Amino acid sequence: xxxxxxxxxxxxxxxxxxxxxxxxxxxxxxxxxxxxxxxxxxxxxxxxxxxxxxxxxxxxxxxxxxxxxxxxxxxxxxxxxxxxxxxxxxxxxxxxxxxxxxxxxxxxxxxxxxxxxxxxxxxxxxxxxxxxxxxxxxxxxxxxxxxxxxxxxxxxxxxxxxxxxxxxxxxxxxxxxxxxxxxxxxxxxxxxxxxxxxxxxxxxxxxxxxxxxxxxxxxxxxxxxxxxxxxxxxxxxxxxxxxxxxxxxxxxxxxxxxxxxxxxxxxxxxxxxxxxxxxxxxxxxxxxxxxxxxxxxxxxxxxxxxxxxxxxxxxxxxxxxxxxxxxxxxxxxxxxxxxxxxxxxxxxxxxxxxxxxxxxxxxxxxxxxxxxxxxxxxxxxxxxxxxxxxxxxxxxxxxxxxxxxxxxxxxxxxxxxxxxxxxxxxxxxxxxxxxxxxxxxxxxxxxxxxxxxxxxxxxxxxxxxxxxxxxx
Amino acid sequence: xxxxxxxxxxxxxxxxxxxxxxxxxxxxxxxxxxxxxxxxxxxxxxxxxxxxxxxxxxxxxxxxxxxxxxxxxxxxxxxxxxxxxxxxxxxxxxxxxxxxxxxxxxxxxxxxxxxxxxxxxxxxxxxxxxxxxxxxxxxxxxxxxxxxxxxxxxxxxxxxxxxxxxxxxxxxxxxxxxxxxxxxxxxxxxxxxxxxxxxxxxxxxxxxxxxxxxxxxxxxxxxxxxxxxxxxxxxxxxxxxxxxxxxxxxxxxxxxxxxxxxxxxxxxxxxxxxxxxxxxxxxxxxxxxxxxxxxxxxxxxxxxxxxxxxxxxxxxxxxxxxxxxxxxxxxxxxxxxxxxxxxxxxxxxxxxxxxxxxxxxxxxxxxxxxxxxxxxxxxxxxxxxxxxxxxxxxxxxxxxxxxxxxxxxxxxxxxxxxxxxxxxxxxxxxxxxxxxxxxxxxxxxxxxxx
Numbered sequence: 001x002x003x004x005x006x007x008x009x010x011x012x013x014x015x016x017x018x019x020x021x022x023x024x025x026x027x028x029x030x031x032x033x034x035x036x037x038x039x040x041x042x043x044x045x046x047x048x049x050x051x052x053x054x055x056x057x058x059x060x061x062x063x064x065x066x067x068x069x070x071x072x073x074x075x076x077x078x079x080x081x082x083x084x085x086x087x088x089x090x091x092x093x094x095x096x097x098x099x100x101x102x103x104x105x106x107x108x109x110x111x112x113x114x115x116x117x118x119x120x121x122x123x124x125x126x127x128x129x130x131x132x133x134x135x136x137x138x139x140x141x142x143x144x145x146x147x148x149x150x151x152x153x154x155x156x157x158x159x160x161x162x163x164x165x166x167x168x169x170x171x172x173x174x175x176x177x178x179x180x181x182x183x184x185x186x187x188x189x190x191x192x193x194x195x196x197x198x199x200x201x202x203x204x205x206x207x208x209x210x211x212x213x214x215x216x217x218x219x220x221x222x223x224x225x226x227x228x229x230x231x232x233x234x235x236x237x238x239x240x241x242x243x244x245x246x247x248x249x250x251x252x253x254x255x256x257x258x259x260x261x262x263x264x265x266x267x268x269x270x271x272x273x274x275x276x277x278x279x280x281x282x283x284x285x286x287x288x289x290x291x292x293x294x295x296x297x298x299x300x301x302x303x304x305x306x307x308x309x310x311x312x313x314x315x316x317x318x319x320x321x322x323x324x325x326x327x328x329x330x331x332x333x334x335x336x337x338x339x340x341x342x343x344x345x346x347x348x349x350x351x352x353x354x355x356x357x358x359x360x361x362x363x364x365x366x367x368x369x370x371x372x373x374x375x376x377x378x379x380x381x382x383x384x385x386x387x388x389x390x391x392x393x394x395x396x397x398x399x400x401x402x403x404x405x406x407x408x409x410x411x412x413x414x415x416x417x418x419x420x421x422x423x424x425x426x427x428x429x430x431x432x433x434x435x436x437x438x439x440x441x442x443x444x445x446x447x448x449x450x451x452x453x454x455x456x457x458x459x460x461x462x463x464x465x466x467x468x469x470x471x472x
Numbered sequence: 473x474x475x476x477x478x479x480x481x482x483x484x485x486x487x488x489x490x491x492x493x494x495x496x497x498x499x500x501x502x503x504x505x506x507x508x509x510x511x512x513x514x515x516x517x518x519x520x521x522x523x524x525x526x527x528x529x530x531x532x533x534x535x536x537x538x539x540x541x542x543x544x545x546x547x548x549x550x551x552x553x554x555x556x557x558x559x560x561x562x563x564x565x566x567x568x569x570x571x572x573x574x575x576x577x578x579x580x581x582x583x584x585x586x587x588x589x590x591x592x593x594x595x596x597x598x599x600x601x602x603x604x605x606x607x608x609x610x611x612x613x614x615x616x617x618x619x620x621x622x623x624x625x626x627x628x629x630x631x632x633x634x635x636x637x638x639x640x641x642x643x644x645x646x647x648x649x650x651x652x653x654x655x656x657x658x659x660x661x662x663x664x665x666x667x668x669x670x671x672x673x674x675x676x677x678x679x680x681x682x683x684x685x686x687x688x689x690x691x692x693x694x695x696x697x698x699x700x701x702x703x704x705x706x707x708x709x710x711x712x713x714x715x716x717x718x719x720x721x722x723x724x725x726x727x728x729x730x731x732x733x734x735x736x737x738x739x740x741x742x743x744x745x746x747x748x749x750x751x752x753x754x755x756x757x758x759x760x761x762x763x764x765x766x767x768x769x770x771x772x773x774x775x776x777x778x779x780x781x782x783x784x785x786x787x788x789x790x791x792x793x794x795x796x797x798x799x800x801x802x803x804x805x806x807x808x809x810x811x812x813x814x815x816x817x818x819x820x821x822x823x824x825x826x827x828x829x830x831x832x833x834x835x836x837x838x839x840x841x842x843x844x845x846x847x848x849x850x851x852x853x854x855x856x857x858x859x860x861x862x863x864x865x866x867x868x869x870x871x872x873x874x875x876x877x878x879x880x881x882x883x884x885x886x887x888x889x890x891x892x893x894x895x896x897x898x899x900x901x902x903x904x905x906x907x908x909x910x911x912x913x914x915x916x917x918x919x920x921x922x
Contacts, residue, residue: 032726036726036730040729043733047736047738047739048738050739051738051739051741051742054742054745054746055742055745058742058745058746058749062749063753076741076742076745078738090586091582091583091585091586093586094558094582094583094585094586095582096577097738098738098741108577108579110577111737111738111741112558112577112582112585113734113737114558114585115558115559115577116734116735116737116806117725117734118725118728118809118810118813118814118817118837119555119813119814119817119823119826119827119830119836119837120721120724120725120728120813120816120817120820120823121725121813122555122588123717123718123721123722123725123820123822123823123826124718124721124722124725125722125725125726126722126723126725126726130722134718138714142707241703242701242702242703242706245703245706245707246606246706249706249707249710253602253710257598257717257718258598258599260587261587261588261589261590261594262481262590263587264583264584264587264588264589264590265481265485265584265589265590267581267584268581268584269488273579273580273581274579275492275495275496275499275578275579276496276577276578276579277496277499277500277503278496278499279579281499347579350581351581351582351583354581354583354584355581355583358583381583382581382582382583385582
C-alpha cells in the first residue's frame with residue numbers, strides 16, 4: 001500500500017514540469033557550488049601553504065643574530081584550509097587567517113578575508129551548505145504542502161478515507177514518494193560530494209574526512225526527514241492548500257533567514273565580549289601587576305634573580321656562568337603565558353557559550369543546530385579556529401623558550417651584542433599543524449546533536465500519532 | 473504587533489552597538505589624554521631641568537605622543553550596524569608603517585559576524601517586503617476566489633482603479649505602520665532628531681525605505697494581476713523575494729569572485745616581510761638611499777651613527793617604497809572587483825536599498841573607505857612632522873605639543889551622500905518605473921475567472 005501511494009506521488013511529481021526544472025536547477029547549483037567551493041578552498045590552501053613556506057625561509061635565513069632579536073623577528077603562521085571546507089566555508093571568511101608569532105606577546109589573528117569583500121558578499125555565499133540549508137528545504141515545502149491539503153481541496157482525501165486507507169499509511173506513502181523524488185537530487189549530489197572530496201584530497205586523513213563527510217550527509221538527511229514530516233503534518237492539519245503553504249513558507253523564512261541573525265544578536269547580548277581595547281588593557285594590567293593584582297613584575301623579577309643566585313651558588317649576577325637576562329625573559333614569558341591563557345581562554349569560552357546558546361535556539365529553529373553541526377564537521381567553525389590558534393601559540397612558546405634557553409646557555413649576563421651563528425635557526429623544527437579528529441569536532445556540537453535528536457523524536461512522535469490527524 | 477517587536481529588537485541592537493562603540497572611544501580618549509598629559513609634564517620638567525632625559529623623537533612619534541584617529545559613532549547609529557561590525561573604527565597612528573597599526577580588529581565571535589546583525593536595515597530590507605507580501609498577496613486573487621470580482625466588474629468602474637485602491641489602502645497601512653515604528657525607534661534610540669541635519673538625514677533614510685517598499689508594491693501588483701490563485705500568488709511573490717534577497721546577491725558574489733578573484737592579502741604579508749628583510753640587509757646602503765631621496769630631512773648632511781631611530785625609520789621607509797607598487801597593484805585589483813560587484817549588484821534592488829540605507833545612516837563600507845583615506849593622509853602628516861625631528865636631531869619642545877598634526881575627519885553631508893548614491897537610487901528607481909507600468913497594464917485586463 002505504502003509503495004503504491006509513493007509511486008503515485010512520485011509519478012505525479014515527475015509529470016509536473018516545475019518539479020523537473022526545479023530539481024535540475026538545484027542539482028546544477030549544487031554542482032557549481034561544490035566545484036567553486038573546491039577551487040576556492042584549494043587556492044586558499046595553496047596561498048597559505050606557500051606563505052607558510054616563505055615565512056619559514058625568512059626565519060631560517062635571517063643570518064647571524066642575537067637570539068632575542070630573532071625571537072622579536074618571529075614569523076607569521078597561516079591557517080590551513082581543511083579538506084571538507086569546500087562543502088561549507090563556515091566562519092572561515094570571518095576569522096583572521098594569520099597571526100604573528102613574536103616574543104612577549106600572543107597576537108590576535110588578523111586579515112579577515114571578509115573585510116576585503118564587496119558589500120553584496122554579506123548577503124551570503126553559494127556553498128553546497130547554503131544550497132542544502134536554504135533551497136532543499138524550500139523544495140521539500142513545495143513538494144509537501146499540497147500532499148493532504150490538496151487532496152482535501154479536490155475531495156480525493158475523503159474517497160481514500162472511505163476505502164479505509166489508514167492515515168499513517170497514507171502519510172508514510174506520501175513521505176516515501178517525496179523522499180524518492182528528492183533522492184533524484186540528493187543521491188547524485190552526495191556522489192558528487194564524495195568525488196569532490198576525493199579530488200581535493202590533499203594528503204588529508206582519508207578515513208577521518210570520509211567519516212566527517214558521512215556524518216555531514218547523515219545530518220542533512222535527518223534534517224530533511226524532519227522537515228518532510230513537519231511539512232506533511234502541517235499539510236494534513238491545514239484547512240486548505242493556501243493555509244498549508246503560507247504556514248510552511250513562513251516557517252521556512254523564519255527558520256532559514258531571520259533566526260540566524262536574531263539569535264546571533266541575542267547571544268551577543270546574553271554573553272557580551274569585551275572590546276579589543278579593554279581586552280588588551282586587562283592583559284597588560286595582569287602582566288604588570290600580576291593576575292591577583294599583588295604580584296608586580298619587578299617583584300617577580302627579584303624572585304627569579306634570588307632563585308638563580310641560589311641555584312648557581314653565587315652572590316652576583318655577573319658571576320653567573322649563564323645569561324641571567326635570558327632567564328629573566330623566559331620567566332616573564334612564562335608568567336605572560338598564564339595571563340594569555342587566562343584571557344584568551346575566557347574569550348574563547350565566551351564564544352563557545354554564545355555558540356552553544358545558538359545551538360539551543362535550534363529547538364525553535366532547527367536550522368541553527370544543523371548549521372552548527374555542518375560547520376563543525378566541515379572543520380570551519382569557531383572551535384576549529386580555536387584549535388589552530390592554540391597550536392600556533394604553543395609553537396610560539398616553544399620557539400621563544402628555545403631561543404631564550406640558547407641565549408642563556410651560550411652567553412653571560414649583559415651580552416646583548418652577541419650574535420648566534422646563522423645556521424642556528426634551521427635547527428628549530430618548522431610549524432606543522434595537525435587538524436583535530438572527528439571526536440574533537442563533535443565535542444563542541446553535543447547540544448546541536450541533542451537538539452537534532454529532539455526534532456527527530458518529535459517527528460517520529462508525529463508519525464506515530466498520525467491516525468489522530470483530522471484528515472477529512 | 474510582531475513587526476513592531478522585530479523593529480524594536482532591530483533598533484535596540486543598533487543602539488547597543490552604538491553605545492558599545494561610544495564607550496570604547498571614550499576609553500581611548502581617556503588613555504590618549506593621560507599619555508599626552510604625562511608627556512607634557514615630562515617636557516615641562518625637561519625645560520626646567522636640563523638633566524631630565526627625554527625620549528628620542530622617534531619614540532615620541534611611535535608611542536609617547538600618539539593619539540587615536542577616530543571614526544565617530546554616527547548620530548543615526550540606531551538605524552544601522554551595517555559594515556561597522558567588521559571594520560576598525562579607530563587607529564593609533566604612529567611613525568611606524570601603516571601595516572603595524574591597522575592590524576587591530578574589534579574582538580568579535582566570527583560566528584556572529586557570519587550571521588550578520590539584526591539591525592533596522594535588515595528589518596527593512598528583508599522583513600518589510602515579507603510583511604507587505606503577507607498583507608497583499610491575495611488582493612486580486614482573493615476577490616476572484618470569493619467570487620466578488622464578478623460582482624463589481626459588472627459595475628461601470630475601471631478594474632485598475634478599484635484594484636489599485638485596494639492595494640493602495642493596504643500599502644499605505646503597512647508603510648504608515650513602518651514609518652511610525654521607525655520614527656519611534658529613532659526617538660527612543662536616542663537619535664538627535666532635533667538637529668536639522670540629522671532630521672534631514674533621517675528623512676532621506678525614510679525616503680529610501682519608501683522607495684524600496686514601492687519596488688515591492690510594483691512587484692506585488694504585477695503578480696496579483698497575473699497569478700491564477702492566491703496560492704500561486706504567494707508562491708510567486710515569495711519566489712521573487714528569494715530571488716531578489718538571496719539568489720541574485722549570492723550569484724553576483726560568486727560570479728564576481730570568479731571573474732575578478734580577490735588579491736591575496738596573505739601574499740602581501742610575506743612580500744612586506746621580504747621587502748623589510750631586503751632593506752635591513754642593505755643596512756647603510758638603504759639608509760643612505762632613503763636620505764638621498766629625501767635631502768630635506770637632513771640638516772647636517774649625514775646621519776649620526778648614534779641615531780638609531782633615524783636608521784630604523786629610513787630602513788622602514790625603504791621597504792615601504794619597495795612595497796608601494798605591490799600595494800598599488802593589490803588596491804587596484806580590489807577596486808576592480810568592487811566596481812564590478814557594485815555594477816552587478818544593481819540587479820538586486822535589495823542590495824541597492826541596503827547600500828543606500830547604510831550609507832545614509834553613515835554605517836557603510838564606503839564610509840570606512842573614507843576613514844581609511846583620512847587615516848592615510850594623517851599618517852603622512854604625522855610621519856613628516858616626526859621625520860624632520862628624527863633626522864634633523866631636533867628635540868621636541870613643549871610648545872610644539874600644540875602643533876602636533878591633528879586627525880581631521882569630516883563626515884559627508886547628506887547632499888554628498890545622495891550624490892554618491894545616485895547610481896544606487898537610479899538602480900532602485902528604474903525597476904519601479906518599469907514594473908509599475910507593466911503592472912498598470914496588466915491590472916486593466918485582469919481576468920474575472922481563471
